[in-house]
Amino acid sequence: MSSPKKFDLSVYLVTDSSLLPPGATLVDHVLKAIRGGATIVQLREKKMATRDFIKLGRELHEATKPLGVPLLINDRVDVAVAVGCEGIHVGWDDCSYEDARKLLGDDKIIGLSVSNKEQAEKAAAAGCDYIGVGPLYATKTKPDHSPPLGTQGLRSLLEYIATLPGPEGSHWGGAWGTKVPAVAIGGINLDNLHHVMYQSVSPQHENKKYLSGIAVVSAIMASPEPEEVCKKFRKMVDEVPPFAVRQSLYIELGNAKFKSIFQNVVINRPIVHHITNNVVKNFSANVTLALGASPIMSEDMSEFSELAAFKGGLVLNMGTSTREAQPMLLAAVKAANAHGNPVVFDPVGAGATSLRRETASMVVGNSFCDVIKGNEQEIMAVYGLDNVKQRGVDSDPAAAGSLEHKITHAKALAVRERNIVVMTGNVDIVTDGSNVCLCNDGHGFMGDVTGTGCSLGSVIAACLAANPLDKFVATCAAVCAYSAAARVAAGKKDVHGPASWQVAFLDTLYQLRHCREDAPQKGYPWWESLAERVEKR
Numbered sequence: 145m146s147s148p149k150k151f152d153l154s155v156y157l158v159t160d161s162s163l164l165p166p167g168a169t170l171v172d173h174v175l176k177a178i179r180g181g182a183t184i185v186q187l188r189e190k191k192m193a194t195r196d197f198i199k200l201g202r203e204l205h206e207a208t209k210p211l212g213v214p215l216l217i218n219d220r221v222d223v224a225v226a227v228g229c230e231g232i233h234v235g236w237d238d239c240s241y242e243d244a245r246k247l248l249g250d251d252k253i254i255g256l257s258v259s260n261k262e263q264a265e266k267a268a269a270a271g272c273d274y275i276g277v278g279p280l281y282a283t284k285t286k287p288d289h290s291p292p293l294g295t296q297g298l299r300s301l302l303e304y305i306a307t308l309p310g311p312e313g314s315h316w317g318g319a320w321g322t323k324v325p326a327v328a329i330g331g332i333n334l335d336n337l338h339h340v341m342y343q344s345v346s347p348q349h350e351n352k353k354y355l356s357g358i359a360v361v362s363a364i365m366a367s368p369e370p371e372e373v374c375k376k377f378r379k380m381v382d383e384v385p386p387f388a389v390r391q392s393l394y395i396e397l398g399n400a401k402f403k404s405i406f407q408n409v410v411i412n413r414p415i416v417h418h419i420t421n422n423v424v425k426n427f428s429a430n431v432t433l434a435l436g437a438s439p440i441m442s443e444d445m446s447e448f449s450e451l452a453a454f455k456g457g458l459v460l461n462m463g464t465s466t467r468e469a470q471p472m473l474l475a476a477v478k479a480a481n482a483h484g485n486p487v488v489f490d491p492v493g494a495g496a497t498s499l500r501r502e503t504a505s506m507v508v509g510n511s512f513c514d515v516i517k518g519n520e521q522e523i524m525a526v527y528g529l530d531n532v533k534q535r536g537v538d539s540d541p542a543a544a545g546s547l548e549h550k551i552t553h554a555k556a557l558a559v560r561e562r563n564i565v566v567m568t569g570n571v572d573i574v575t576d577g578s579n580v581c582l583c584n585d586g587h588g589f590m591g592d593v594t595g596t597g598c599s600l601g602s603v604i605a606a607c608l609a610a611n612p613l614d615k616f617v618a619t620c621a622a623v624c625a626y627s628a629a630a631r632v633a634a635g636k637k638d639v640h641g642p643a644s645w646q647v648a649f650l651d652t653l654y655q656l657r658h659c660r661e662d663a664p665q666k667g668y669p670w671w672e673s674l675a676e677r678v679e680k681r
């Protein structure tokens with residue numbers, strides 16, 4: 145019977161010496177990876193003779209043991225016993241869990257592979273110390289791998305695992321599935337890690353199950369810079385809290401909290417990279433500047449990675465997008481995802497044509513968008529409801545559903561994508577799938593000035609980039625302040641129509657910079673009551 149053990153699966157390095165760059169040696173490479181932040185190591189040498197495997201294992205263990213980093217052996221219990229290392233990882237063709245436990249004793253770590261529900265049930269009945277779930281994506285490192293799970297498959301397997309009882313009388317008690325640590329494996333690299341971490345939560349189960357880490361072979365073993373790569377893996381795993389953890393935090397939608405969101409924009413002055421439609425570029429840049437953030441427009445893939453390194457936000461608006469632009473859109477989101485930067489996706493006209501539908505599903509299916517913002521028909525089209533017929537890019541009032549119907553669709557998309565959905569309309573809806581915030585504000589002039597809908601994406605991106613640990617509240621604050629500013633601007637004495645309103649609107653947004661100061665004295669108290677206009681559901 146297994147006993148509780150302490151080990152950290154955050155960045156799990158699984159070795160393969162055949163992938164090492166020229167001149168590198170295995171022990172040195174692993175030590176560099178540990179310096180970068182690898183937390184546990186598995187020696188996986190599929191083609192090595194037993195004697196060499198043991199020799200290498202001893203040499204590696206001598207290096208890892210003083211650092212307190214556990215060393216596990218892949219498949220071979222005999223090698224693990226000879227090396228005397230901390231444990232073993234076995235699959236379903238290897239020595240059984242029960243035999244491995246008998247041979248290794250109660251104190252050693254034993255991990256099992258899980259690719260499907262049947263293996264999950266067996267692993268739960270055995271009560272192993274952790275599970276390696278995969279393959280997440282197709283990988284050349286394990287040519288005989290099972291069909292890739294993808295993030296949706298991983299999520300549903302984790303969800304199933306969370307319901308499994310542990311073996312009777314073990315320390316796992318009756319809830320093995322919610323307690324056993326799980327790592328994902330297969331095709332994980334720095335480009336998809338952010339996506340993997342966010343989308344690996346199983347929200348349906350009340351004891352939400354999420355990953356304890358990721359296991360990686362080629363992205364570390366084949367890199368000439370294992371220390372740097374591991375630093376990046378570790379930073380992303382540590383900094384991107386699983387959604388379940390963030391959702392369980394208290395959500396504070398108060399006036400003071402909203403003000404702090406805009407204060408942080410001024411203090412941090414985040415860069416907001418825009419790939420947006422030609423009609424709104426100028427206005428979106430001015431809106432971004434008014435808040436105190438820094439806009440940049442670029443559609444050249446060769447600079448996306450450098451732009452993302454500035455740690456700002458990305459606005460991806462497909463208003464005037466083309467089929468040829470699809471790889472460019474995807475490259476921008478992937479660069480943002482790789483740096484953990486927030487992405488606001490505006491699937492303009494997603495319900496209008498098959499090209500737009502295709503582009504939207506390509507972006508959402510292959511990347512992580514922190515926020516998807518659209519009108520009712522756009523959100524429904526992104527969700528995959530084929531019967532949505534949008535006329536042009538505007539919302540179609542004739543096709544509008546009830547508020548409850550809209551909330552249901554917005555929540556369903558947020559739950560599926562593990563993100564935040566903003567459904568704009570007479571009442572703007574912001575939801576992360578469980579919390580819902582309604583904002584009933586704005587002014588009719590918004591519909592008379594082109595770019596006002598799209599530029600909300602710029603405000604959300606600036607607020608997210610400046611408040612990365614408060615994404616839901618930042619999105620609510622952005623939506624509420626934007627429509628409140630529209631109303632306040634329309635009430636100014638020198639506003640007579642859309643043109644003068646547009647100028648006043650920018651001025652009103654600009655006033656948010658002063659919300660750090662004593663508002664009543666300044667005479668700009670409109671933001672003081674923002675949160676009071678928000679209805680929480």
Ligand SMILES: Cc1ncc(COP(=O)(O)OP(=O)(O)O)c(N)n1
Pocket residue numbers: 156158186188218219233234235236238255256257258275276277278286327329359
């Ligand atoms: C952490 C982790 N998870 C899964 C595996 C796969 O193990 P297995 O099914 O035994 O396949 P091989 O590694 O032997 O090809 C793993 N090694 N590590």
Ligand SMILES: Cc1nc(C(=O)O)sc1CCOP(=O)(O)O
Pocket residue numbers: 158257258259276277278279280282283284285286289290329330331332359360361362363
């Ligand atoms: C060792 C292993 N096990 C897998 C599983 O699905 O159980 S996938 C895999 C290889 C992972 O290598 P890379 O990080 O290079 O894709």
